[in-house]
Amino acid sequence: MDVWLVDLAVSADGLDRCAPVLDRSERERGDRFLRPVDRARYIASHAALRLVLAEACACAPSEIRLTANATGKPELARAFGSPAAFNLSHSGARALIGLAGPTAIGVDIELIRPIPDAVRIARTHFAPDEAAALASLPPDAIEAAFFGLWTRKEAVVKAQGTGLSLPLDRFSVTVPPAAPRLLRDSAGWTLAAVEAGAGYAATVAVRADDTTIRHHTLSPDWPDRLGLKRRDRACSPAKARL
DSSP states (O other): OEEEEEEOOOOHHHHHHHGGGSOHHHHHHHHTOSSHHHHHHHHHHHHHHHHHHHHHHTSOGGGOOEEEOTTSOEEEOGGGOSOOOEEEEEETTEEEEEEOSSSOEEEEEEEOOOOTTHHHHHHHHSOHHHHHHHHTSOHHHHHHHHHHHHHHHHHHHHHHTOGGGSOGGGSOBOOTTSOOOBOSSOTTOEEEEOOOOTTEEEEEEESSTTOOOEEEEOOTTGGGGGGOOOOSSOOOGGGSOO
């Protein structure tokens, strides 16, 4: 299992390389963002996802074809062979991409920002034991812990692939600074924190026991690799480097 940290603060030239590899639905969705910075980060994050998938499948980023399952979670089109699970999250100027084999994976990254009512939000939306653990922390530790907790829960929900049908108060995870772990029903799961830089919290969740998770960072010149020509091998996640 692999996760990639991506810097979305690309140059104007880099952004120009990102847009052409997206499909029509991605470009249309990007155009709906009102703020230019949000539009640019959406385009860059989805281009980076295509780059990671293309390098795993040995094809050009523009050749990647995505569909959605019944709950709306993106998937590789059937034409690409065996299923390769992936997930994307972006916040602020960072994106996180997770790639697995047939095992479900979820990732979440959050820019840590002021949230004075963190404990109230936790008591309203999270499990009681999580809210109590958060409230017990020193006041100056609550903000970062809240976002760490949030990414753990979101990563699990995204790995489940059930969307909003899994309420956040129906399961519990550990609260930072404790190591990430699903409580009570932890069998069959691996959670890991991802170092995403100062001011960010990030987590990856995999539906498998004791999984080794390899961490990568896309090089700053990653947009330059988007225009690479198709390689000799056909796209097939069965041949992917997972």
